[in-house]
Amino acid sequence: MTDAEFLVPPEDELLLIPGPTPVPRALRLAAARPLINHRGPKFTSMYRQIEAGLRPLFGTENGTILIFPASGTGVMESAIVNLFSPGDRVVVGVMGEFGHRFAEIARAFGLQVEELAVPWGTAITPELLRSYLASHDPASIAGVILTQNETSTGVTLDLATLGPQVKEFGLLLVVDAVSAFGGIPMQMDAWGVDVVVTASQKALMCPPGLGLVAVSQSAWAAVEKAKLPRYYWDFRAARKFGERGETPYTPAVSLWFALKEALALINATGLDATYASHRRRAAMVRAGLRALGLELLVKDERIASPTVTAVLVPAGVDGSKVLARLRDEKKVVAAGGQGQLKGKIWRFAHMGAIDEASLLRALNALEEILREEGYTTVPTGTAAKAAQEAAATAD
Amino acid sequence: MTDAEFLVPPEDELLLIPGPTPVPRALRLAAARPLINHRGPKFTSMYRQIEAGLRPLFGTENGTILIFPASGTGVMESAIVNLFSPGDRVVVGVMGEFGHRFAEIARAFGLQVEELAVPWGTAITPELLRSYLASHDPASIAGVILTQNETSTGVTLDLATLGPQVKEFGLLLVVDAVSAFGGIPMQMDAWGVDVVVTASQKALMCPPGLGLVAVSQSAWAAVEKAKLPRYYWDFRAARKFGERGETPYTPAVSLWFALKEALALINATGLDATYASHRRRAAMVRAGLRALGLELLVKDERIASPTVTAVLVPAGVDGSKVLARLRDEKKVVAAGGQGQLKGKIWRFAHMGAIDEASLLRALNALEEILREEGYTTVPTGTAAKAAQEAAATAD
16 A cells, blocks of 8 residues: 555645544545445455454454444443443543543443543553552452543553553453554454444544444453343344344445455555554654644653644644634644643644645645744744654654 | 436346435445545534435424434434333334334333234224223323334335324324335424434435434423433434534534435425335336235235335245345345245335336346246236336326
């Protein structure tokens, strides 16, 4: 897969919000193919190919992969209702809006939520998690819920360390990988993750509408035991139909067409190269933003997200106006902040099909607007130059 | 909208299952457009256009229209969790697999379900419903749930009579309009329907993945009172975001593009003409099947569905073999039976973009296969001729 296959044409609007991300033309055309019977052999064959294609991304040999017509929030809910019972105590890591959302969903379903919260822009560390778990009776905790990549802040967790820690205490681990999956490694089996939930419209480069779930073999006991009511999200029904390559209810077939192509693209590139490309693009964006004198929200490079970067709106600059000018004058659509960061940050995604040329276009556009807004006097091309230098030295 | 715009090219597989139905090329290409920010002005503008376009199809001036990334089953569940509390007693009309499914969902969420069941292939009559409601204390019933068009049998309810009856008793009325919507009139306001749920992949001609809901003004009191846990499906969150032309969670944007085009197509044809076209196509299929000597599942023309027709597999014919031959030799994909009708019927959809030429193609194909299978000796073109005669005399 060359960068050109991913290129967003310069005349197109460049979508840099952290999902939906730009969908490559080949994927959009795949999604435009005539529909097929979701109870026939063509669908079953596609089901098997997608399942096989997703397995290395989830990092699981024997986990069960399930796909729902849903957004990411839908499959977050699916994890809650399939694993827990009313009154269960869960520990939810909260480092931003999406950790907060998972806690809210758990509360909506009558769980007792213990929030393990850290300041937005920082990560839940292995030390923090260990000290929490060591000071509580594991038998009183039904599960731990973590956000692999917090979209609202651009922080990525060290799941390779955190996952085995949770397992040491014999606890169920649920991971929201919505804005990580396909851009940041996931090793369910190796790290001891029981349920991973994710969605199609981030690093998977597809249109939104598919919620993806993987359930470890050992999580099925919890699914059987859980007492929360469920029907649409019932993992047991999805597994039963999945065994014959079908879904219990009508799948979003055209989005499956796109997903199949996305997995072919990722496979052609190679997973390691795909992850490296995400790290390289993240390094470009961070370097470009720093070269403009901007302050990144995430100070610690080791937890800086490979898929999305947040930067503080500098004092004296109207953050909304800059976003509107980027959109209206430069056709570059970035995101603002959510929750407590509303109005305080800009966010730029660099995942999926957002290629390096597009990132340079975005940095040039931001530089020009910030110059016109009187914030900077750096020479033209400063941000892009720093980004290119960072790309050249990235791992 | 001419028939030609709907035409499934003869070289394409002809999808005659009752959803997903064939998606016209213009809609598929719309869905292939580059993605947009779902938190920006373009999306909001599309939201308003779709809302306005759906209003006449729902038949509501002031009802709230909500769209979820989901299949039809998902929005069926959404109606249950938003309107009811554990232990509530609901009356569910069951005339086939989908009435059965609604009852199952209600049971899964702890409701007491009273099934008002009739033999598959017949309809719940106003007399039956009245006699049930008159013999029970209305205060003991939290709501009535009906299937407007039972996809598994091809039976359509007379909601213009049933709806006001439910209202006479002061009860909440929920209608599954999944395989009716866009092909059979719905008049929420006039008929007293409180919540209508439907989906994109039937008469709306779109790919699957959108669940549509309309909530009457008077149903909101029930939504506030309901105690079942909910988050993803919460109508209150959807209404709140809808007020500013957004959805709470990432919408299936590319499917919204298709829906907007679908509504433009329907609007260009006119709603009355669209419904008349469905009745005409249904008459064609029934006449064609009868001309082959086949027996329709639904004997009473007054309740025969305008969107899907079921026909009995005749004695001595291998139903599965005929479906497989239709698919493999004629590229005509029809459906078998579900639940208690598995193996006993074939079903042919004639909704949405399934045009008259495609129906003739299907009847010709079926006639030829049935001749080869030794079931019939009618002259070539018998079924198609009967269908064309029926079209000429349809209302």
